[in-house]
Amino acid sequence: xxxxxxxxxxxxxxxxWHERDVNPLLIAHFPLLNVASGSRVxxxxxxxxxxxxxxxxxxxxxxxxxxxxxxVTQLFAELGMEPTISExxxxxHFHGEKIDIFVGDLFDLSREMLGPVDAVYDRxxxxxxxxxxxxxYTAHLKSLTALAPQLVIGYEYDQTVVPxxxxxxxxxxxHRHYSDAYTLTPLARVDVxxxxxxxxxxxxxxxxLEKLPG
Numbered sequence: 668x669x670x671x672x673x674x675x676x677x678x679x680x681x682x683x684w685h686e687r688d689v690n691p692l693l694i695a696h697f698p699l700l701n702v703a704s705g706s707r708v709x710x711x712x713x714x715x716x717x718x719x720x721x722x723x724x725x726x727x728x729x730x731x732x733x734x735x736x737x738x739v740t741q742l743f744a745e746l747g748m749e750p751t752i753s754e755x756x757x758x759x760h761f762h763g764e765k766i767d768i769f770v771g772d773l774f775d776l777s778r779e780m781l782g783p784v785d786a787v788y789d790r791x792x793x794x795x796x797x798x799x800x801x802x803x804y805t806a807h808l809k810s811l812t813a814l815a816p817q818l819v820i821g822y823e824y825d826q827t828v829v830p831x832x833x834x835x836x837x838x839x840x841x842h843r844h845y846s847d848a849y850t851l852t853p854l855a856r857v858d859v860x861x862x863x864x865x866x867x868x869x870x871x872x873x874x875x876l877e878k879l880p881g
Contacts, residue, residue, distance in 0.1 A: 706785035712792040715742035787817040805844035817876035824869035
């Protein structure tokens, strides 16, 4: 699954993952990370999610990484912001009030470029990646964010019925990627109305990840 797949999805408006409302699981569970107002929240593979506007409205600063410049341009338009755009490494850096979005390959983003973050909001980022890439993603995210606490929202369903993306990620797999560095706490499991793409039953699950002591 290369960059052209995602660019094509945005250019042809095949963005079924883009929610038309703020994710209710974010509203319900983000406070459980106990992140103070004014803290900086990193949103990997952020697209033009309305969740970023919600985080800003709650007093957080937001950083994001996104492959599609089209998505980021639309994001700033919908936020009513005129971004300052600069080149940072291999990325285009879109900057607005309390928001920094890095356009390019997430794996080319370094901790120095991103700057400090206090929490991570992964809504369907891990599950957007095929199995072969998920270990690379989780290792990079841990390094990139210095093990900042995470709220992770993903899916479980019968992968033989729908090939993905989004892909199905089980609790066992989540533990395999993160239990070396985090305590994982399940917060909620919600049946997806109508199933995944109307093809099979699916469950959305929410997890809190907190850095292990010591």
